[in-house]
Amino acid sequence: MAQSTLDIVKNIVKLLFLVVYHWLVAIIKAVLPVSMQAKDISGETVLITGAGSGIGRLMALRFAKLKCRLILWDINESGNLETKSKCDQLGASVSTYTVDLSSRDEIYKVAKKVKEDGVHVDILINNAGIVTGKKFLQCSDAMIQKTMEVNTMAHFWTVKSFLPDMMERNHGHIVSIASSAGLVGVTGLADYCASKFAAVGFDESLRFELEYLKKDGIHTTVVCPFFINTGMFDGAKTRFPLLLPILEADYAAGKIVDAVLCNQAMLAMPRILYLFFAIKGIIPYKPGYLVSAFLGAQNLMDDFKGREKSE
Numbered sequence: 395m396a397q398s399t400l401d402i403v404k405n406i407v408k409l410l411f412l413v414v415y416h417w418l419v420a421i422i423k424a425v426l427p428v429s430m431q432a433k434d435i436s437g438e439t440v441l442i443t444g445a446g447s448g449i450g451r452l453m454a455l456r457f458a459k460l461k462c463r464l465i466l467w468d469i470n471e472s473g474n475l476e477t478k479s480k481c482d483q484l485g486a487s488v489s490t491y492t493v494d495l496s497s498r499d500e501i502y503k504v505a506k507k508v509k510e511d512g513v514h515v516d517i518l519i520n521n522a523g524i525v526t527g528k529k530f531l532q533c534s535d536a537m538i539q540k541t542m543e544v545n546t547m548a549h550f551w552t553v554k555s556f557l558p559d560m561m562e563r564n565h566g567h568i569v570s571i572a573s574s575a576g577l578v579g580v581t582g583l584a585d586y587c588a589s590k591f592a593a594v595g596f597d598e599s600l601r602f603e604l605e606y607l608k609k610d611g612i613h614t615t616v617v618c619p620f621f622i623n624t625g626m627f628d629g630a631k632t633r634f635p636l637l638l639p640i641l642e643a644d645y646a647a648g649k650i651v652d653a654v655l656c657n658q659a660m661l662a663m664p665r666i667l668y669l670f671f672a673i674k675g676i677i678p679y680k681p682g683y684l685v686s687a688f689l690g691a692q693n694l695m696d697d698f699k700g701r702e703k704s705e
């Protein structure tokens with residue numbers, strides 16, 4: 395039966411009211427200090443992939459300080475154990491697992507072990523990532539494939555492993571560490587950008603699904619940082635550091651943890667990126683390209699060295 399005009403008008407008025415209400419809430423949350431809106435996560439279990447280095451390790455330390463239990467995954471056992479011993483010193487309870495995130499079987503196997511130990515993962519942080527850092531035709535097939543597996547597919551398998559339990563409890567938080575390269579293409583990062591765009595799309599769709607299913611106790615956060623000085627992007631350079639600074643790893647880790655505490659859906663850093671993304675949405679292609687090239691976005695990877703890779 396067709397809805398009456400009155401019903402439609404009523405629904406539109408209701409929608410407008412809710413839009414204005416939630417817009418105001420978003421503005422208030424954006425200006426309110428973190429301490430005034432942070433959720434209490436003490437005693438919760440945080441699983442971090444790629445915890446053996448970089449921001450994965452620094453996030454682990456921050457969650458340890460917040461009295462969380464930690465489950466640390468990495469392919470690099472010694473790096474992971476180093477993170478564990480630093481967290482141990484803070485009094486945290488920490489388990490480490492050596493996992494190759496490019497293998498779905500291994501992810502499922504280790505996830506099963508975690509669950510069999512009776513652990514409920516409250517916060518899942520998909521952080522591990524790799525980069526080839528070459529122009530597309532110079533990227534080996536193996537690296538292209540691995541980049542998609544670690545930066546994107548691993549997110550599918552970890553979420554498939556731990557979301558069902560979160561759904562049952564209507565409680566949890568899934569964090570995708572993507573990149574600013576997940577929102578704009580970059581010369582020399584084609585496979586990486588593809589993997590990060592995918593991670594962004596996965597987060598957004600998952601968030602919509604959870605919202606639609608009224609799972610209001612489960613949150614997602616997608617993180618889109620510009621370069622961070624962890625070593626992963628060593629040699630990459632920014633033309634106007636005042637406009638687009640390379641981020642300090644500990645600052646970035648702190649912002650991510652704050653975003654989790656505030657149930658922030660999306661975090662881009664530095665802040666000016668929000669403006670760039672908005673401009674990208676309305677400017678035609680060629681002027682956009684010229685501006686991005688002027689800003690150095692097409693030369694970011696010219697002198698890239700990165701980490702030593704065993705291809």
Ligand SMILES: NC(=O)c1ccc[n+]([C@@H]2O[C@H](COP(=O)([O-])OP(=O)(O)OC[C@H]3O[C@@H](n4cnc5c(N)ncnc54)[C@H](O)[C@@H]3O)[C@@H](O)[C@H]2O)c1
Nearest residue numbers: 444446447448449469494495521522523573621622624626
């Ligand atoms: N560093 C940056 O400039 C930057 C910028 C934007 C986004 N990011 C993203 O942030 C995340 C963390 O980056 P980082 O700078 O801390 O890098 P990092 O290289 O310091 O740490 C990455 C960790 O992931 C682990 N890892 C790699 N492949 C793995 C695999 N197959 N299985 C299991 N673990 C694996 C590594 O051993 C390492 O400990 C990545 O997803 C990266 O793409 C980094």
Ligand SMILES: *[C@@H]1O[C@H](CO)[C@@H](O)[C@H](O)[C@H]1NC(C)=O
Nearest residue numbers: 446447470471472473474476
């Ligand atoms: C593994 O971690 C150790 C300790 O942090 C580091 O020295 C080493 O370079 C890492 N190995 C690889 C292959 O990344």
